[in-house]
Amino acid sequence: MVKKITLMIFILFIFSLSQADEIQNVEEKSFTLKPGSLISLTADEGEIVVDSWDKDEVYLKMTKRAWGRSRKEAEQFLKSITVKIFQSSDKLTIKEVERNHRNFRISDLFDGDFWESGGYGTCIDFELKVPENIDLKINCDEGDVEINSINGDVNIEVDEGDINITRVISEDIQIFVDEGDVYLSEINNSEDGFVNIETDEGEIIVHSGNFGEIDIDSDEGDIMINTTSLYRSWISTDEGDIEVSFHPIENADYRFETDEGDIEVTIPEDSDIDVRLETREGRINTDFDLQIYDRDEGEIADGVIGDKTSYLKVYTDEGYIVLLKKR
16 A cells, blocks of 8 residues: 555656756856866766866856746746856866755655645756866765866765766875765776775776775675776775776785675786685685685685785675686
């Protein structure tokens, strides 16, 4: 009975949205900004896309959208959208001002006031073209973030949304997401670089590139890493699987840990590394000649592959560990 009522409410909501009036307004601005400057963007809801070009200026396109029970109400909401922009010699700040109304959330389906007021709201999509050498700081409540082809530090914080970063050269990448997936591809981070990713619910994929240190902490989500080179790592997830493929570097340290998940690690056959694999309740399987022995309800495997020039520790509480040779 409860499921039927919930379904009826959802259908009514979708129908009400189909009857809503929606309007939009596009604003375009340009700013001269020297390479190496910082762009700080704070947004509420909407998509953010950042691409580089060969100009020492920033092109900003803001697509503002509003919807309501009538065109008049939608126009009122559109007028309420305010974006403040500040510029100094080495910083451009773009900040969406907090609105006096809030947008729809799923919990509103069970709120009588939502149905009486219409519950409609606004969003802004930001599109930027920036100098290639630029630092970025982005904070967004609900919306996806996409960054392509820049050279600079990246700091992103998103409540609900996916993050996609491609072809970026950066010494420092900081990513914080509550609910959303993170995808990094073609990243050049250098031996002394640092990448930190923290998520609550979402998948994390790191594909190709050179990395100094990668620290990843996830509550509920799978983590997949396939890198060209990796010097140091600390990868941890509570309720997810970890899959990592890399080439160990001399004097490096790699640690992978999960509570309720399996871990699969792939390294070249000619690796030089000291290995310790440990499970509390799971099993261990490996292509390498390592001694595996029982400990309480779990297993432990340790030994040296090649020479002892780097260190790998893998631990899972209630999962399986597989250590494979890269074919």
